[in-house]
Amino acid sequence: RGGGEPPSASGRPRRSTRARVSYADYTDLEVDGDGDRAGTRTRGSRRANVKATGAPGARSTRARGGVGAHASDEAPADTEAEFKAEANAATRTAPAAEQAGQAAAVTTTARRTRRAVASAMMASNAGAPGDAGASGEAGTGRGAGRSAGEASGAAGASAPTRGRRQALNIARSRAAHFANYGGGSDGSGGDDDPADGDLVDGGEQGAPHHWPGPWSTAMAIAADQEARKEAREEEIRMDARRAKFGGTEPPATHRWTPARTPADRARPRSCPRSLFDISMGLLVKHADCVVSLVGVPDSVRRRYAEALAERRKLSSEVFALLGGAHTGELVAPDCAQIEEAELREVLCALDADRLECLELQHCGRGLSDSVAATFASTYAAHGGLPLLHTVRLGGAYRMSDDGVASLLSAAPRLRTLALNAVCRLTGHGVDTICAGVGESLTSLDLSHSNQLKDADVRGGLIDGLPALERLNLAGLENLTAKLLMDIAVAKGTQLTSLDVSDCHAALTDAAVAKVCSSCTNLEFLSLDGGEKLTDKSVRAVASGCKRLQELSLARCRHMSAPAICRALGELTDLRKLSLNAIPAVDDATLQALGNVCGASLLSLDLSWCREFSEDALGLLTEACPRLRRLAVWGCRQITERFVNGHGLEELEVAGHHSFGLR
16 A cells, blocks of 8 residues: 555564455354364354455455444454464453353344444454465465465454454443343254244343334334223223212122123124025116016015115116006105106106105205196196005205195195105195195104294194194204194194104103103104203103103113113013113113013114123023114124124124124
8 A cells, every 4th residue: 555564573564454244134142262263153044245355365255144234444464473372362261251151142133233233343353364374275285275274264263352352342241132042052042943033121031022112112002002991991981880879889780691602603794695685686786787677566676776775876777667657656765866857757657547655765856846746737637646645755955835735736645745854845835735635644754844943833733634643853953842742732642653853942851741641642752862851751751651662762861770760661562762872871771671671672772872781781682582683883892792692693783893784
């Protein structure tokens, strides 16, 4: 280099060496004290190249494994006597270090020790012995040269300099934090040792190490989150039950034993499909290939229309097949894709002597006053539609009172009329209904027509409709408690069905008491959303409506468990019951329900009720052998133990997060 370097004490020119190390994932650092050499031995899954560059003719040696760094150092080469002295010193110190356990099979991970070892490992004396070996091999005989090279290389590699000793000390001091002392009997760990990949904290075998980094911390939190959440919810439920019982422990519930072992076989999500359902699915899938429905019974047509609407495939072409002169019912659960001209064409092509039912839902796009007038004028020449007894129109937002009058003029013997969510209907339209078909009408549905007020419906509902038996006023927010009491008094015992869900202003304890005392023949009663209702309403229902078969008390949050239990004791013929989102429903409520209504109950809704236990629900299913549908939406206390363990094979459990809808 330039003018060269000054020679050493022995007269030889100094050679500078540069070591380049590429390493694999794992490294073993150990000191061999066999009396011949001392140094480092690297182990890994790949080989690392160690090149010593110096004077011309120097050879490159290869070492297995490595420590994953690029280290370079320049140091003068010592004389042969100095090499021997350092080798003898290393030979004497190596057994002592091995006995002290400083370098016994320490297996480190390259990712953890890269920075520590790369900053310290210096291979400063790798050049001179390699040159000697090269010279020996290049001599007169290949065997003699190889022997001389190997001997010289071993001696040179075993000569630890000060930098190498510092590197070994640093590696030993830091490796204990990352390493696994899982070696064999010879003190060195094998490549196929199953413990090599398991990190332990501080060399303590068997305890899993959680490295304090953001990823490990996040994973540990995620693993414990569900268990902590369940424990916290259980603690909250127990605190609420203790508070309800005056700070004392709640009474122990009876233990339920599953009728079948949940772990044996998961309950099937659905029953095998019938041949009819399979055929219906094929017809729906290939609806564009169906050319005619002539000769198909009306009941099958209805099922087909419902299946098409469920899959959003009720197009104008398919809708035309549902009509025609050969049908007695025109049922379309979803007319959102039907235009006005297409609807007019189908309505005017019906058989006036056979049509009995007209049901069009979501028909606001196609049904207008002009379509209704055309429909009425078409059949007026034939004397109207004498057999038409049911008309259900949903979402007809373009039809006004005039359109209602046109439809009623074509159906003089109408018995069932449903105009739900007809936003342009006014009091004049209600009076038209009462005047046109009031004598024969037995069922009226004006639900979700929020624009109607007391004055709009008072005259028609109280003074007209003498044969009315079923009344649906759900969602009429402007309906008052006074009007509800007047209707109950006027209709009295002839009412068998009353739905006043979400009539917030009308649902009071006084109004419910008047309804139950006047309408004693009610078989269906819905009081959903009665936020003002208390235990007085529950007692009024139990004492006045003994014939109830369907009762819905969803979202009546101020009712207590004892009042509900007493009410259920009086209603022995209940078939459908909804206690949705009532916080007071607990184990005692379910026990009372099973004792009283167990033989008749078919459907039960306990969604968002979280005070009852899974054991109480299991005992209820045993007491209700006819139960066919159970809704438990939001009931997080229900587990696979109940879903797969109850003994009712025909029970449909709706709402469980892992079971889903059957």
